[in-house]
Amino acid sequence: MRDSDVLENNPHISRSALEAIHGQVFGWALSRTDYDQATAEDLVQQAYMELLTGKARFDNRSSLKTFVFSVVQNLARSRYRRIASRLRLLQTAANSGIEESAHPVEPEDNSPVWDAVLALPQRQRDIVELVFCREMTIEAASSVMGVSTGTGRVHYDRAKKALKTKLGSFGEWSDD
Amino acid sequence: MTDSDNTLQRAVRDAHARAESAPVPEFEQTWAAARARAGSTRGRRYLLAGSVAAAAVLAIAFGLRAPLDDDWQYIDEYELLETTGWSAPSDSLLPSREFDIYETVPVLIESTETYGGALL
Numbered sequence: 001m002r003d004s005d006v007l008e009n010n011p012h013i014s015r016s017a018l019e020a021i022h023g024q025v026f027g028w029a030l031s032r033t034d035y036d037q038a039t040a041e042d043l044v045q046q047a048y049m050e051l052l053t054g055k056a057r058f059d060n061r062s063s064l065k066t067f068v069f070s071v072v073q074n075l076a077r078s079r080y081r082r083i084a085s086r087l088r089l090l091q092t093a094a095n096s097g098i099e100e101s102a103h104p105v106e107p108e109d110n111s112p113v114w115d116a117v118l119a120l121p122q123r124q125r126d127i128v129e130l131v132f133c134r135e136m137t138i139e140a141a142s143s144v145m146g147v148s149t150g151t152g153r154v155h156y157d158r159a160k161k162a163l164k165t166k167l168g169s170f171g172e173w174s175d176d
Numbered sequence: 177m178t179d180s181d182n183t184l185q186r187a188v189r190d191a192h193a194r195a196e197s198a199p200v201p202e203f204e205q206t207w208a209a210a211r212a213r214a215g216s217t218r219g220r221r222y223l224l225a226g227s228v229a230a231a232a233v234l235a236i237a238f239g240l241r242a243p244l245d246d247d248w249q250y251i252d253e254y255e256l257l258e259t260t261g262w263s264a265p266s267d268s269l270l271p272s273r274e275f276d277i278y279e280t281v282p283v284l285i286e287s288t289e290t291y292g293g294a295l296l
Contacts, residue, residue, distance in 0.1 A: 015207070022203040027196055037198050041206065048210035053217065114191035132185045133192040163184055 009054025013064065018048070021065050024134060028069050031129060032076035034087050046079070047071045066140040069130075073144055116166040124159035127152055 005014040018025075025047070029040040047068060050056040056071045058064065117128055123145060130141035142152025260278050 018207075019203045022206070023200045026200045026206075030196060030198055035196075035198065040198075041201050044201075044206055045210045045213060048207060049214045049217070052210060052214040111191045111194065113187045114195050117188060117191070128188060129192065132188045160181060160184065163188070164180065167184075167187075 007052060007054075010051050010056075010058055012058045012060050013051055017064055018051070018068070021068065024065065025068050025072060028134065029072050029076070032072060034091075036087055039087070043072060043076060043079075046075050050075070062140065062143055066136065066143055069134075069136075069144040070146070073146070113163075113167060116163055119166070120159055120162060123147070123155045124162065127155045128159045128163070131156060 005016050007013045007015065022044075026040060026044055029043040029047070030037070033039040033043055047056075050071055051058070051068070056067075058067045062070075117125055120128065126145055127138070127141050130136045130144060131138060134141075136144070138152050138156055139149045141156075142149045145152065147155070260276055
């Protein structure tokens with residue numbers, strides 16, 4: 001970590017370390033905002049602002065990625081819940097033919113696997129995404145979600161079972 | 177992890193990679209915007225602190241100023257001494273309760289009938 005790189009109000013974070021995980025942070029923000037690009041960008045900016053001002057202070061108790069993901073998660077919960085519900089309303093209106101939405105609010109892929117993931121309850125979906133797609137441990141994923149590791153493990157096991165059941169017709173997921 | 181877990185993980189990861197196809201904004205651009213927002217937030221905080229300080233100074237200045245001459249009082253001492261009328265403070269809003277003790281004598285309830293040798 002170069003000295004000049006270190007954030008003034010967050011001495012354990014460097015700008016280059018943030019840059020290295022920027023893509024993953026943006027991906028997580030996208031997922032938190034129903035895949036709305038503009039809202040996700042705003043959310044990432046807000047998260048970086050929290051780090052710059054020291055309102056969210058990193059003290060090396062977890063990995064930087066886990067910490068920044070937690071900041072994004074908390075901001076999304078507190079500030080963007082209303083926006084997300086409005087987007088869902090807009091999407092509903094667009095689907096019913098009243099209005100054409102300017103931004104897609106769901107991923108374009110309609111594979112049965114991803115559909116099955118999207119159909120999971122929120123926490124199961126989150127832990128599957130964090131562990132399977134963002135390469136986190138169950139412990140780190142639970143920390144991001146703000147639940148205990150035990151609870152995270154339960155969500156993870158239930159999610160796997162649900163996915164295997166739903167995708168059972170493909171014949172690849174039967175338990176050994 | 178079992179083999180079926182690994183297969184499931186691979187499938188979910190592939191599907192997720194296809195689903196999350198949105199272009200990632202440049203880090204420099206996002207970082208610059210965050211810095212600008214942090215700066216404007218700090219500016220707003222300074223402005224708010226300045227306004228609070230100014231309000232406090234004004235409040236102190238008005239609080240220390242000499243009291244006005246025509247400050248009204250609840251009880252005028254002279255008015256009280258010049259009259260025989262009086263009303264209890266708690267009854268002041270009830271005119272019917274007012275009386276002059278030199279002109280209006282309260283009617284006392286008396287009985288001349290005895291009961292067992294004693295007046296009732």
